[in-house]
Amino acid sequence: MNDKRPLILVVNDDGITAPGIHALISFVKSFGEVIVVAPDKAQSGMGHAITMNKPLRLKKYGTIHGAEAYSCSGTPVDCIKFGTKVLAKDRKIDLVVSGINHGLNSSINVIYSGTMSAAIEGALEGAPSVGFSLDNHSLDADFSGCENIVRTIVQFLLDIPRERRYCLNVNIPDISKEEIKGIKICRQAKAYWDERFVERQDPFGDIYYWLTGDFIYLDEGENTDVWALKNNYVSVVPTQSDLTDYNAITTLKEKNEFVQ
């Protein structure tokens, strides 16, 4: 009860067996007590999904780099809820750390990303939080170049007063430590996914589809995360969860068109 070491909750969306979360635990374990809760299977692209219509299972996984680890049958956001409400018991989480994702979550990908939705849910629970993503989808990705970046940002988030808490979306280019030019504070670049469905036929003659697509980049700004990554910087986008379009409020009110 007198443990003054920070309580750090580690989650991800690639699942408890993903190399990215094992690397992340190894990078943050010296900062405090670490609790790990991750999905029991890959949950990429789950966005801010929560499990409402079916029961959830939580299983002890064992220890990873000395940290107690659990797997959960739900989504990344469910993992945050298990971490803060069940595993932390009556203790406060000092920091939520999500990732390291196998693949970037820059630009519009933030809204599809389980990694970042978990970090945002941590922020809604009142904890400083950060999601890390590396520009490499492979299971064999080398996360060692992320260590210094992860440790710098985690140290910063633990050092500042809790009322100044941030929710950071950190994306890391897949290049050597020496090639990384630094860390840039950015805004989310404007972009969207132009999807295609690839059609296949199953052995029974029925059609099914794979969702695939191209990332369409609409932004020329030099203050965006996509620009930073292209130019060998680590991008840091502070995020929040108010989706209100304030400019549209102004226009709608000025025009007073459909308000009865």
Add this chain to the structure above:
Amino acid sequence: MNDKRPLILVVNDDGITAPGIHALISFVKSFGEVIVVAPDKAQSGMGHAITMNKPLRLKKYGTIHGAEAYSCSGTPVDCIKFGTKVLAKDRKIDLVVSGINHGLNSSINVIYSGTMSAAIEGALEGAPSVGFSLDNHSLDADFSGCENIVRTIVQFLLDIPRERRYCLNVNIPDISKEEIKGIKICRQAKAYWDERFVERQDPFGDIYYWLTGDFIYLDEGENTDVWALKNNYVSVVPTQSDLTDYNAITTLKEKNEFVQ
């Protein structure tokens, strides 16, 4: 090909059999050609999830109030992608209409909501879009009081030039038409869910959990959606998908703390 009637895509998150989407189709069908794609099962709380790791099925459901309807094995956002990329073929969707959700999607619920994530995905695809939700979770909810509101807002969105397109989150109190005081343009109220896990034991002695919780309202503003609904107004929050916290960018840059 010379069909100048608007092409309207109707989706939801409660599934193709939900009374809310059937009511919505009946309210919008006179405005143009209607295509319906909805999940083949309830997908509440799916947020902005997309289906990346498994193939998707699309099935012809039949007609609902004269509109061609399809069910999809995926999420509400997947439904938007099927509607715009497969079913609309090379035609442009003029309006995405999502709902009517059985239950409110005001305040922070917007980020968990499949209904609103579908509307936001429609906006990312360049279409004006709107999600409707009624403050009644029951399958027996009476949607007839929503007709005038739905038709007013749909008419407005179809009348304005496409470049002025909005993505609107419309929540409707579950009271009689006569009691509704009007439509209010609002911002998203600050709030969060304080969750609990209800523990149960299965017949094999293993523990499972149900996610439940209380809505914690943190906002005193009279310009919020929660205020409007409490005071018998329909709330309309224009939404967008840039999660950047611009105030935090300013603070982080001023303090210049962890930038290398």
